[in-house]
Amino acid sequence: MKLLPRRHHRRQSGKSGHTGILTAETRKLVARFVYVTIIIFCLILLSSYLVWLFEAGTHSSLSINSFWDGIWWAVVTIATVGYGDKVPVTPYGRTVGIILILAGFTLLSVFTGLVASLFVEDKIRGNKGLKQLHTHHHIVICGWNNTAVSLMQALVEKGLKSLEIVIITNQGSEFFESLETQFSSLELRYVRGEATQEDILKRASVNTASQVIILADQNLDRHVADDRSIIIANTIHYMISKDKITVQLVNRENKNLLLRIGISNIIIYDDLGGYLLANNLEDFRSLSIFSQLLRSPEGHIHSLPVPPELIGKTYSELFDHIYDDYGQLLIGLMTKEPELEMDSIFSDNASAIDQFIKSTLAKSRRQYSEDRANIRWNPPRETIIQDSDQAIVMGREL
Numbered sequence: 001m002k003l004l005p006r007r008h009h010r011r012q013s014g015k016s017g018h019t020g021i022l023t024a025e026t027r028k029l030v031a032r033f034v035y036v037t038i039i040i041f042c043l044i045l046l047s048s049y050l051v052w053l054f055e056a057g058t059h060s061s062l063s064i065n066s067f068w069d070g071i072w073w074a075v076v077t078i079a080t081v082g083y084g085d086k087v088p089v090t091p092y093g094r095t096v097g098i099i100l101i102l103a104g105f106t107l108l109s110v111f112t113g114l115v116a117s118l119f120v121e122d123k124i125r126g127n128k129g130l131k132q133l134h135t136h137h138h139i140v141i142c143g144w145n146n147t148a149v150s151l152m153q154a155l156v157e158k159g160l161k162s163l164e165i166v167i168i169t170n171q172g173s174e175f176f177e178s179l180e181t182q183f184s185s186l187e188l189r190y191v192r193g194e195a196t197q198e199d200i201l202k203r204a205s206v207n208t209a210s211q212v213i214i215l216a217d218q219n220l221d222r223h224v225a226d227d228r229s230i231i232i233a234n235t236i237h238y239m240i241s242k243d244k245i246t247v248q249l250v251n252r253e254n255k256n257l258l259l260r261i262g263i264s265n266i267i268i269y270d271d272l273g274g275y276l277l278a279n280n281l282e283d284f285r286s287l288s289i290f291s292q293l294l295r296s297p298e299g300h301i302h303s304l305p306v307p308p309e310l311i312g313k314t315y316s317e318l319f320d321h322i323y324d325d326y327g328q329l330l331i332g333l334m335t336k337e338p339e340l341e342m343d344s345i346f347s348d349n350a351s352a353i354d355q356f357i358k359s360t361l362a363k364s365r366r367q368y369s370e371d372r373a374n375i376r377w378n379p380p381r382e383t384i385i386q387d388s389d390q391a392i393v394m395g396r397e398l
Contacts, residue, residue, distance in 0.1 A: 033114045040107050044074045047100045054092040062087050078104030133189060136208040138164040142195035142232050143215040144171070147248060147269075151213075152183045157295055161185050166204045168195045195232045207239045214247045216269055226254045237261055303334055304391045316381040318391060328395030332377040335388050 048070030055064040064070050064086050073086045077100050088094050141148055144167065155163065166189045169175070176190040193200035195214070206212060214232050216225045226249050233247050246265040247258055255266055280287040293301075304326075310318050319330040375392065376383075 029114060029117050033111075036107060036111050036114060040078070040104070040111060043100065043103060043107065044071065044078060047077075047096050048074045050096045051088050051093050054090050054096065055088050058089055060089055063089060064093070074100060077101060078108060080105065080108075131191075132203050133166060133191065133205045135164060135166070135189075135205050137210045138166050138189075138205070138208075140166045140168065140204050140206055140209045140212045141215065142168045142212065143217050143229075144169045144175075145215050145218045147215055152179075152186060154295070156183060156185055158300070161187070163187065164189065166191060166209070168193065168200060168204050170194050196228060196235065198235055201236060201239065206236055209240060210244065212236055212240060212245050214245070216248045216250050222250045225250050230254065230257050233258055233263055234261060237263060298395060300396060301331070301392065301394050304328075304393050306385055306389055306391055311385055311387055313385055314381060315379055315383040315385065318385055319381075322391060322393055326393070326395070328393040330391055330393050332375060332392040333379055333383070333385070334390045334392055335374040335376070335386065336390065 048067060051064050051073060052067050052070035055070075058065075062085070064073055069086050073088075076083050076086075077097060080101075088097050141151075148167075152165075155161070155165075164187045167176070167179070168191045170193060173190075173192075176188075179190075180188060191200060191204040193203070195201060214229050214236075216229055218225070220228065229247055229249060233245060236245055242262045243265065245263050246267065247263060248267045248269055249255060249258075250269045252268050252271070255268070258264075258266055276287055276290055279290070304322070306318065307321070310321060315330075315333070322328055322330045377392075
Protein backbone atom coordinates (compact mmCIF):
# COMPACT_ATOMS: atom_id res chain seq x y z
CA MET A 1 0.00 0.00 0.00
CA LYS A 2 1.43 3.38 -0.98
CA LEU A 3 0.66 6.44 1.10
CA LEU A 4 0.32 9.63 -0.89
CA PRO A 5 0.90 13.13 0.50
CA ARG A 6 -2.35 14.70 1.61
CA ARG A 7 -1.43 18.39 1.92
CA HIS A 8 -2.99 19.38 -1.39
CA HIS A 9 -6.06 17.26 -0.63
CA ARG A 10 -6.32 18.94 2.73
CA ARG A 11 -6.60 22.37 1.23
CA GLN A 12 -9.30 21.23 -1.14
CA SER A 13 -11.36 19.45 1.50
CA GLY A 14 -10.98 22.16 4.11
CA LYS A 15 -13.78 24.22 2.61
CA SER A 16 -16.22 21.37 2.42
CA GLY A 17 -15.67 20.42 6.04
CA HIS A 18 -18.10 23.09 7.29
CA THR A 19 -20.72 23.23 4.56
CA GLY A 20 -22.77 20.39 5.98
CA ILE A 21 -22.87 21.62 9.58
CA LEU A 22 -26.46 22.95 9.21
CA THR A 23 -29.14 21.06 7.35
CA ALA A 24 -31.56 22.83 5.03
CA GLU A 25 -34.32 22.48 7.65
CA THR A 26 -32.10 24.00 10.35
CA ARG A 27 -31.16 26.91 8.09
CA LYS A 28 -34.86 27.57 7.50
CA LEU A 29 -35.53 27.58 11.25
CA VAL A 30 -32.65 29.98 11.86
CA ALA A 31 -33.86 32.29 9.07
CA ARG A 32 -37.39 32.32 10.50
CA PHE A 33 -36.00 33.00 13.96
CA VAL A 34 -34.04 35.99 12.65
CA TYR A 35 -37.05 37.36 10.73
CA VAL A 36 -39.41 37.06 13.73
CA THR A 37 -36.82 38.69 16.01
CA ILE A 38 -36.44 41.63 13.62
CA ILE A 39 -40.22 42.02 13.34
CA ILE A 40 -40.63 41.99 17.15
CA PHE A 41 -37.85 44.56 17.51
CA CYS A 42 -39.40 46.83 14.87
CA LEU A 43 -42.86 46.41 16.44
CA ILE A 44 -41.51 47.51 19.84
CA LEU A 45 -39.78 50.56 18.35
CA LEU A 46 -42.82 51.59 16.27
CA SER A 47 -45.36 51.13 19.06
CA SER A 48 -43.04 52.93 21.51
CA TYR A 49 -42.77 55.92 19.21
CA LEU A 50 -46.50 56.05 18.44
CA VAL A 51 -47.63 55.75 22.05
CA TRP A 52 -45.13 58.44 23.07
CA LEU A 53 -46.41 60.65 20.23
CA PHE A 54 -50.03 60.24 21.32
CA GLU A 55 -49.45 60.42 25.09
CA ALA A 56 -46.84 63.19 25.27
CA GLY A 57 -49.41 65.92 26.02
CA THR A 58 -51.13 64.20 28.94
CA HIS A 59 -50.40 65.14 32.55
CA SER A 60 -50.67 62.05 34.69
CA SER A 61 -48.24 60.05 36.85
CA LEU A 62 -49.03 57.00 34.71
CA SER A 63 -48.55 58.80 31.41
CA ILE A 64 -45.88 57.91 28.86
CA ASN A 65 -43.92 61.16 28.63
CA SER A 66 -40.69 59.99 26.94
CA PHE A 67 -39.53 57.56 24.29
CA TRP A 68 -37.83 55.48 27.00
CA ASP A 69 -41.18 55.25 28.83
CA GLY A 70 -42.66 54.01 25.55
CA ILE A 71 -39.94 51.34 25.21
CA TRP A 72 -40.56 50.16 28.78
CA TRP A 73 -44.31 50.02 28.26
CA ALA A 74 -43.99 48.17 24.93
CA VAL A 75 -41.65 45.50 26.33
CA VAL A 76 -43.82 44.97 29.41
CA THR A 77 -46.96 44.78 27.26
CA ILE A 78 -45.58 42.41 24.60
CA ALA A 79 -44.24 40.11 27.32
CA THR A 80 -47.73 40.04 28.94
CA VAL A 81 -46.23 41.12 32.28
CA GLY A 82 -48.40 44.23 32.74
CA TYR A 83 -46.82 46.15 35.62
CA GLY A 84 -49.27 49.04 35.17
CA ASP A 85 -46.74 51.74 36.14
CA LYS A 86 -46.99 53.28 32.66
CA VAL A 87 -50.23 53.03 30.67
CA PRO A 88 -51.77 54.93 27.74
CA VAL A 89 -54.77 57.11 28.63
CA THR A 90 -55.74 58.57 25.24
CA PRO A 91 -57.96 56.68 22.76
CA TYR A 92 -55.16 56.63 20.16
CA GLY A 93 -52.64 55.38 22.69
CA ARG A 94 -54.93 52.59 23.81
CA THR A 95 -55.54 51.61 20.17
CA VAL A 96 -51.77 51.21 19.78
CA GLY A 97 -51.81 49.10 22.94
CA ILE A 98 -54.56 46.79 21.60
CA ILE A 99 -52.68 46.25 18.32
CA LEU A 100 -49.42 45.61 20.22
CA ILE A 101 -51.10 43.06 22.51
CA LEU A 102 -52.65 41.09 19.63
CA ALA A 103 -49.59 41.22 17.34
CA GLY A 104 -47.14 40.73 20.19
CA PHE A 105 -48.92 37.67 21.58
CA THR A 106 -48.87 36.02 18.13
CA LEU A 107 -45.24 36.91 17.37
CA LEU A 108 -44.06 35.87 20.83
CA SER A 109 -45.76 32.49 20.43
CA VAL A 110 -44.02 32.00 17.07
CA PHE A 111 -40.70 33.13 18.61
CA THR A 112 -41.02 30.65 21.49
CA GLY A 113 -41.90 27.83 19.09
CA LEU A 114 -38.89 28.56 16.90
CA VAL A 115 -36.53 28.55 19.89
CA ALA A 116 -37.95 25.21 21.02
CA SER A 117 -37.63 23.83 17.46
CA LEU A 118 -33.97 24.86 17.30
CA PHE A 119 -33.23 23.04 20.56
CA VAL A 120 -35.12 19.94 19.41
CA GLU A 121 -33.33 19.99 16.03
CA ASP A 122 -29.98 20.31 17.79
CA LYS A 123 -30.80 17.38 20.07
CA ILE A 124 -31.91 15.20 17.15
CA ARG A 125 -28.73 15.99 15.20
CA GLY A 126 -26.66 15.15 18.26
CA ASN A 127 -28.40 11.81 18.70
CA LYS A 128 -27.84 11.00 15.02
CA GLY A 129 -24.15 11.94 15.23
CA LEU A 130 -24.55 14.74 12.68
CA LYS A 131 -23.71 17.64 14.98
CA GLN A 132 -20.49 19.66 14.83
CA LEU A 133 -18.74 19.17 18.19
CA HIS A 134 -16.94 22.08 19.85
CA THR A 135 -14.89 20.55 22.64
CA HIS A 136 -11.31 20.25 23.89
CA HIS A 137 -9.10 17.70 25.65
CA HIS A 138 -11.36 14.80 24.73
CA ILE A 139 -10.63 11.25 23.58
CA VAL A 140 -11.52 10.36 19.99
CA ILE A 141 -12.08 6.69 19.12
CA CYS A 142 -12.17 5.95 15.38
CA GLY A 143 -14.08 2.73 14.74
CA TRP A 144 -15.50 0.12 17.07
CA ASN A 145 -14.61 -3.46 17.97
CA ASN A 146 -14.23 -5.72 21.02
CA THR A 147 -11.16 -3.75 22.10
CA ALA A 148 -13.32 -0.63 22.40
CA VAL A 149 -15.81 -2.48 24.63
CA SER A 150 -12.93 -3.59 26.89
CA LEU A 151 -11.64 -0.01 26.93
CA MET A 152 -15.01 1.34 28.07
CA GLN A 153 -15.26 -1.30 30.79
CA ALA A 154 -11.73 -0.52 31.98
CA LEU A 155 -12.51 3.22 32.21
CA VAL A 156 -15.54 2.44 34.36
CA GLU A 157 -13.62 0.07 36.64
CA LYS A 158 -10.69 2.48 37.03
CA GLY A 159 -13.02 5.35 37.86
CA LEU A 160 -12.00 7.48 34.86
CA LYS A 161 -15.55 8.69 34.28
CA SER A 162 -14.76 12.39 33.80
CA LEU A 163 -13.14 11.81 30.40
CA GLU A 164 -15.17 13.03 27.44
CA ILE A 165 -15.11 10.34 24.74
CA VAL A 166 -16.12 10.97 21.13
CA ILE A 167 -16.82 7.85 19.05
CA ILE A 168 -16.61 8.03 15.26
CA THR A 169 -18.45 5.17 13.59
CA ASN A 170 -20.78 4.71 10.65
CA GLN A 171 -23.43 2.84 12.65
CA GLY A 172 -26.92 4.12 13.36
CA SER A 173 -28.28 6.00 16.34
CA GLU A 174 -29.59 2.73 17.85
CA PHE A 175 -25.99 1.62 18.31
CA PHE A 176 -25.11 4.76 20.25
CA GLU A 177 -28.26 4.53 22.37
CA SER A 178 -27.25 1.00 23.38
CA LEU A 179 -23.77 2.28 24.32
CA GLU A 180 -25.25 5.05 26.46
CA THR A 181 -27.36 2.46 28.24
CA GLN A 182 -24.45 0.06 28.73
CA PHE A 183 -21.95 2.73 29.85
CA SER A 184 -24.26 5.33 31.36
CA SER A 185 -21.59 6.55 33.80
CA LEU A 186 -19.27 7.65 30.98
CA GLU A 187 -19.50 10.94 29.11
CA LEU A 188 -19.98 9.67 25.56
CA ARG A 189 -20.55 11.67 22.38
CA TYR A 190 -21.10 10.39 18.89
CA VAL A 191 -20.14 11.37 15.34
CA ARG A 192 -21.64 9.32 12.55
CA GLY A 193 -19.54 8.80 9.44
CA GLU A 194 -16.38 7.23 8.06
CA ALA A 195 -13.22 8.32 9.87
CA THR A 196 -11.24 8.22 6.61
CA GLN A 197 -13.04 11.44 5.59
CA GLU A 198 -11.45 14.64 6.81
CA ASP A 199 -14.73 16.51 7.30
CA ILE A 200 -15.93 13.76 9.66
CA LEU A 201 -12.73 14.10 11.68
CA LYS A 202 -13.19 17.87 11.86
CA ARG A 203 -16.75 17.38 13.07
CA ALA A 204 -15.29 15.40 16.00
CA SER A 205 -12.82 18.27 16.74
CA VAL A 206 -9.85 15.95 16.31
CA ASN A 207 -7.44 18.89 16.21
CA THR A 208 -8.26 19.77 19.86
CA ALA A 209 -8.34 16.18 21.21
CA SER A 210 -5.92 14.98 23.86
CA GLN A 211 -5.72 11.46 22.37
CA VAL A 212 -6.91 9.74 19.19
CA ILE A 213 -7.30 5.96 19.12
CA ILE A 214 -7.69 4.25 15.73
CA LEU A 215 -9.13 0.74 16.04
CA ALA A 216 -9.01 -2.06 13.49
CA ASP A 217 -12.35 -2.80 11.82
CA GLN A 218 -12.99 -6.49 12.52
CA ASN A 219 -15.72 -6.61 9.87
CA LEU A 220 -13.10 -6.14 7.13
CA ASP A 221 -10.44 -8.43 5.76
CA ARG A 222 -7.16 -8.31 7.71
CA HIS A 223 -5.26 -6.36 5.03
CA VAL A 224 -8.19 -4.06 4.25
CA ALA A 225 -8.64 -3.30 7.97
CA ASP A 226 -5.01 -2.20 8.26
CA ASP A 227 -5.26 -0.14 5.07
CA ARG A 228 -8.22 1.71 6.56
CA SER A 229 -6.39 2.36 9.85
CA ILE A 230 -3.29 3.64 8.05
CA ILE A 231 -5.35 5.96 5.84
CA ILE A 232 -7.02 7.44 8.93
CA ALA A 233 -3.65 7.87 10.65
CA ASN A 234 -2.20 9.51 7.55
CA THR A 235 -5.09 11.99 7.56
CA ILE A 236 -5.00 12.74 11.27
CA HIS A 237 -1.26 13.22 11.67
CA TYR A 238 -1.54 16.60 9.90
CA MET A 239 -4.22 17.69 12.38
CA ILE A 240 -2.77 16.66 15.77
CA SER A 241 0.58 15.88 17.35
CA LYS A 242 1.79 12.41 16.34
CA ASP A 243 2.52 11.33 19.90
CA LYS A 244 -1.22 11.68 20.64
CA ILE A 245 -2.17 9.08 18.01
CA THR A 246 -2.48 5.38 18.84
CA VAL A 247 -3.18 2.87 16.06
CA GLN A 248 -4.29 -0.73 16.34
CA LEU A 249 -3.03 -2.96 13.52
CA VAL A 250 -3.84 -6.56 12.65
CA ASN A 251 -0.66 -7.39 10.71
CA ARG A 252 2.75 -6.62 12.18
CA GLU A 253 4.31 -6.13 8.73
CA ASN A 254 2.28 -2.93 8.27
CA LYS A 255 3.95 -1.28 11.26
CA ASN A 256 6.66 0.39 9.16
CA LEU A 257 4.02 2.24 7.13
CA LEU A 258 3.09 4.13 10.30
CA LEU A 259 6.68 4.59 11.46
CA ARG A 260 7.44 6.36 8.18
CA ILE A 261 5.05 9.16 9.07
CA GLY A 262 6.30 9.39 12.65
CA ILE A 263 3.56 7.46 14.50
CA SER A 264 5.13 5.10 17.04
CA ASN A 265 2.19 4.36 19.39
CA ILE A 266 1.19 1.13 17.66
CA ILE A 267 -0.67 -1.86 19.09
CA ILE A 268 -0.68 -5.13 17.17
CA TYR A 269 -4.07 -6.83 17.60
CA ASP A 270 -3.86 -9.53 20.30
CA ASP A 271 -0.05 -9.25 20.26
CA LEU A 272 0.31 -8.98 24.03
CA GLY A 273 -1.82 -12.06 24.62
CA GLY A 274 1.02 -14.31 23.48
CA TYR A 275 3.47 -12.71 25.92
CA LEU A 276 1.00 -13.07 28.78
CA LEU A 277 0.56 -16.76 28.02
CA ALA A 278 4.34 -17.26 27.74
CA ASN A 279 4.86 -15.71 31.18
CA ASN A 280 2.08 -17.86 32.55
CA LEU A 281 3.93 -20.98 31.40
CA GLU A 282 6.84 -20.00 33.66
CA ASP A 283 4.61 -19.03 36.59
CA PHE A 284 0.95 -20.02 36.48
CA ARG A 285 0.12 -17.14 38.84
CA SER A 286 1.50 -14.44 36.52
CA LEU A 287 -1.69 -14.20 34.44
CA SER A 288 -3.70 -13.40 37.55
CA ILE A 289 -1.07 -10.87 38.67
CA PHE A 290 -1.07 -9.04 35.33
CA SER A 291 -4.86 -9.07 35.22
CA GLN A 292 -5.12 -7.51 38.68
CA LEU A 293 -2.40 -4.98 37.81
CA LEU A 294 -4.28 -3.79 34.73
CA ARG A 295 -7.66 -3.65 36.46
CA SER A 296 -6.63 -1.95 39.69
CA PRO A 297 -6.66 1.89 39.82
CA GLU A 298 -3.61 1.72 42.11
CA GLY A 299 -1.78 -0.40 39.53
CA HIS A 300 -1.53 2.41 36.99
CA ILE A 301 2.02 2.54 35.53
CA HIS A 302 3.16 5.88 34.13
CA SER A 303 6.22 8.12 33.85
CA LEU A 304 7.21 11.12 35.95
CA PRO A 305 9.88 13.75 35.28
CA VAL A 306 12.80 13.55 37.67
CA PRO A 307 13.03 16.59 39.99
CA PRO A 308 16.05 18.76 39.05
CA GLU A 309 17.55 18.47 42.53
CA LEU A 310 17.80 14.67 42.13
CA ILE A 311 19.77 14.77 38.88
CA GLY A 312 23.14 13.24 39.68
CA LYS A 313 21.75 11.42 42.72
CA THR A 314 21.34 7.66 43.00
CA TYR A 315 18.39 5.50 42.08
CA SER A 316 17.96 4.67 45.77
CA GLU A 317 17.53 8.38 46.67
CA LEU A 318 15.02 8.85 43.84
CA PHE A 319 13.12 5.76 45.05
CA ASP A 320 12.78 7.19 48.56
CA HIS A 321 11.82 10.66 47.27
CA ILE A 322 8.99 9.37 45.05
CA TYR A 323 7.63 7.06 47.73
CA ASP A 324 7.77 9.70 50.50
CA ASP A 325 6.46 12.65 48.46
CA TYR A 326 4.05 10.98 46.03
CA GLY A 327 3.20 7.69 47.71
CA GLN A 328 4.12 5.87 44.49
CA LEU A 329 6.48 2.99 43.79
CA LEU A 330 9.52 3.58 41.55
CA ILE A 331 9.99 0.50 39.34
CA GLY A 332 12.40 1.68 36.65
CA LEU A 333 13.94 4.42 34.54
CA MET A 334 13.24 5.48 30.97
CA THR A 335 15.99 7.24 29.06
CA LYS A 336 14.97 9.19 25.99
CA GLU A 337 17.70 9.36 23.36
CA PRO A 338 17.93 12.85 21.82
CA GLU A 339 17.02 13.01 18.16
CA LEU A 340 19.73 14.29 15.87
CA GLU A 341 18.59 17.30 13.90
CA MET A 342 19.99 17.04 10.36
CA ASP A 343 19.56 20.76 9.76
CA SER A 344 22.26 21.37 12.36
CA ILE A 345 24.65 19.19 10.33
CA PHE A 346 23.82 20.20 6.77
CA SER A 347 23.36 23.83 5.80
CA ASP A 348 20.89 24.97 3.15
CA ASN A 349 23.70 25.73 0.70
CA ALA A 350 25.34 22.32 1.11
CA SER A 351 26.80 20.48 -1.82
CA ALA A 352 24.86 18.02 -3.93
CA ILE A 353 26.43 15.04 -2.17
CA ASP A 354 25.48 16.52 1.23
CA GLN A 355 21.92 17.04 0.05
CA PHE A 356 21.80 13.43 -1.14
CA ILE A 357 23.07 12.16 2.23
CA LYS A 358 20.57 14.36 4.05
CA SER A 359 17.72 13.06 1.89
CA THR A 360 18.80 9.44 2.41
CA LEU A 361 19.08 9.86 6.18
CA ALA A 362 15.66 11.50 6.34
CA LYS A 363 14.09 8.65 4.39
CA SER A 364 15.79 6.10 6.61
CA ARG A 365 14.65 7.86 9.75
CA ARG A 366 11.05 7.98 8.52
CA GLN A 367 11.14 4.31 7.69
CA TYR A 368 12.74 2.97 10.85
CA SER A 369 12.12 5.61 13.49
CA GLU A 370 11.04 3.79 16.63
CA ASP A 371 10.38 5.46 19.95
CA ARG A 372 13.98 5.41 21.07
CA ALA A 373 13.34 4.93 24.77
CA ASN A 374 15.75 2.82 26.79
CA ILE A 375 13.78 1.29 29.66
CA ARG A 376 15.62 -0.21 32.64
CA TRP A 377 13.45 -2.12 35.08
CA ASN A 378 14.65 -2.01 38.70
CA PRO A 379 18.24 -0.91 37.97
CA PRO A 380 20.96 -1.17 40.69
CA ARG A 381 20.39 1.13 43.65
CA GLU A 382 23.68 2.96 43.01
CA THR A 383 22.68 3.92 39.43
CA ILE A 384 23.26 7.65 38.85
CA ILE A 385 20.24 9.61 37.57
CA GLN A 386 20.94 11.46 34.28
CA ASP A 387 19.31 14.54 32.72
CA SER A 388 17.55 12.41 30.10
CA ASP A 389 16.04 9.99 32.64
CA GLN A 390 12.37 9.79 33.54
CA ALA A 391 10.97 7.82 36.43
CA ILE A 392 8.63 4.88 35.77
CA VAL A 393 6.29 4.60 38.73
CA MET A 394 3.26 2.56 39.76
CA GLY A 395 0.31 4.16 41.51
CA ARG A 396 -2.47 6.63 40.90
CA GLU A 397 -1.44 9.36 38.46
CA LEU A 398 -1.24 12.76 40.14
